[in-house]
Amino acid sequence: MASRIYAWLDSRLKLKSVERTLLDEPIPGGASWIYVFGSATLFLFLLQAVTGMFLAIYYAPTPDHAYDSIRFIETEVLFGAFVRGLHHWGASGMVVVIGLHMLQVFLYGAYKPPRELLWMVGVVLFLIVLSFAFTGYLLPWDQNAYWATQVGINMVGTVPVVGDLLAPVLRGGEMLGALTLSRFFAVHVLFLPALLATLVMVHLFILRRVGPAGPWRGGSERRKSGETASQREGPGGSGFVERRVRESETFYPRQVFMDAVVMLGIFAVVAVLALTVHFPLADKANPSDTTFVPVPEWYFLFYYQLLKYVHGPLEPVATWILPALFFLGLLFWPFLDRNPVRHLAARPVALVAGAVFLVIVFGLLGISLRDLYAVPRIDPAVARGKTVFAQFGCAGCHRVHGEGGAVGPDLSYVGDTRPEREWHLRHFRDPQSVSPGSFMPKFPLTDRQLNDLAGYMLSLKRTP
Template sequence: MTIIRAVYHWLDQRLKLTPIGEMLLNEPIPGGASWVYVFGSATLFLFCLQFLTGSFLAIYYAPTPDHAYDSIQFIMTSVTFGAFVRGLHHWGASAMVVAIGLHMLQVYLAGAYKPPREMMWMVGVVLFLLTLGFAFSGYLLPWDQKAYWATQIGINMVGTVPWIGGVLVRIIRGGDNLGALTLSRFFALHVLFFPLMTFGFIALHLFILRRVGPAGSFEEKRTAGAGAAVQTERRRRPVSEPFYPRQVFIDAVVAGGVFLIVAVLAVGLPFPLADKADPSDTSFKPIPEWYFLFYYQGLKYVHGVFEPLATWILPMIFYALLMFLPFVDRNPARNPARRPRAILIGGVFLILVFGLMAVSLKEIYSVPTTNRSVVRGREVYSKLQCSGCHRIHGSGGAVGPDLSYVGKDRDRDWLNRHFDNPQAVVPGSIMPRLPLSPSERDDLTDYMLSLK
């Protein structure tokens, strides 16, 4: 301890650290430290984790179509802690989307984007867009089938923007095809442009925070009786507490908890690579990351002339509204109880997003569990390792046909005959004749028929 003190004293004499420390740690928090103020710092923590894990991944990663996939495979199989670090980076990205979402939700509910904090909100929206940019650019880097075809879809959507769509697509893709130039472009964005921009905007976000001060609770009271709460919103009570020590402690505990969750996911739910990207295999149907699922589902409901509505018109309106929210919402009240319209709109939006996400998850993963034989059939499928050759919704091999929708194309009789003897139904088939008991065969057929 005394050594640390001595070193600090030595540095302090030269660098005059004490005033800086005081400035950083004595920031008053109106209403006092609280567990509800942790989402911003949790997001910042996750960004730092992404920066660190990403830097280590970059040591081995090679951003070319010939080597990207193999370099990830090398990280997964041969690098010490490679799979763990990649798991941290993968789940850290998901956690970051959750954290920034909760942070924005909280700011929205507490009306903390209202004057004088408009600029802070707008910088926050830029940081949110950067987070999505990280997610989109990072998804291509493993250069597997999922990466390739999901990115293809994303780029095609940009192409639907009128007039400038074609130019935008060429800029993003770096040419006529999704290829080597696209990959190095996405890599540069993901590891240089976006991180630099993010650091800059985080600094700006925190600078503004320190200039205007934290918003604090919309009620502006902790100690007085509940009856006074409604009255006190405008008469700011001077009850506050410095950032250090209690809020620092709370933020640190939450950061530790967040790391633990991400680490457990990284160990427990490894993130497999699909097959290496094959630009000629147009049959591949990619499933986006969970945070884009609601959007993916929404796209299924629009066709023909309405397609631009979903691919760019509504997203543009959404981002514009989000960006200029502090100027669109002129209601000066911060208490949610006195902002029925804002709360209603926010609620409808969340119900829509989570509803679409639920429908999407149901369509992708659900097997009618009332039907026992379908469930047994799925077990047979995994026991006999059919996924070595077949793919269902993005996972499995590509030796045989994609079975995601086989129930639509084939009937019971065909499937039974095919399982009994593939070569008799499809001459020359390399699908092995599997040792299935009659009941296993029926279960498997039921499972196949459920895939539509």
């Protein structure tokens, strides 16, 4: 039955030839696990597109409703927290996988002639992915979103001449507000996806014109016995006659299989992260709370650390000169690196440049993570208090930094408003004695639990 349907469709749509174009692309040197990152990136993009569509069903891009709509997705919508988790961790995964893809292309010298354009479009795609990350970060409209975006736009503002024009365009005015949110939303869900999809097609089109690079010259040790030999030359007699590895195999079946395995693996990892690592919402954005110190996503942390080291007249170096030089260098790298040899052993300069860059980035990331996790060294009594808080279901009525119900007052900063331990102890023993008419229940707490809980309440301050 299925084969008859296929035959009918084929007679109408000429599927055979499409199938051939899609699947018979020769891969010089044969299929390899090292080539999977491109399709893995594409897969994650599709995952982001699908989860994003579902999030858009409930998300409302206005300052009044954005935050609550995310809370609604998290708490009320069937699979809402899971889909948001997938979208969140999928974005992280995309940065990882695109990084690995670029690293592979770099190490294999696959950006060298005739593949300069392929690389350049790839760099633009990478920039688009970062723009997705930047615009997406604002959408939950929590404190982190608001203040991190504020910092980002201020950095754009430090670029001479264009900065003064560009920052208000990004913000939609002089203030970060409703207009900013709706334009970030539009860019995130309409402009960037259209741009990305188009450039992915251009990227793949160029790939099919120039062909994949394959292993380093002389890499015929990858040869698979019995594959068809294919000898291709660089396109159009442009002077790049690459002596290709003789043996190649087609994209289907082995490379397709490897790509599919990796996609499944990535989905499994992202799904497990989405299910187990809860990605919290901070408090709702409060534009008047200028003391808030935002923390960016982990993949921007190294840069955030770099910004801490430069002050005063040197500031523009970090806010735009280095990034601009980096991306220009990356974009035109195939023309800067004139060494015609692809094999890594013959490319000491490229190798050292790449290694130095990675050491700096991961060094800064390491320092930043250490600083972030070293700061809140929690008092054990406070930690115990937190457990008691969870144990007695206080979060059912009280919200702490975006987590919990809204029946009772938000306790995020109760240490500032109620700074006396005595008050808390009396309140816990008998809420009505200090708060007449309160319907907060009395809890059967031991003295130690009372003390720990009070300690936890007092620790909930704006500045610890």
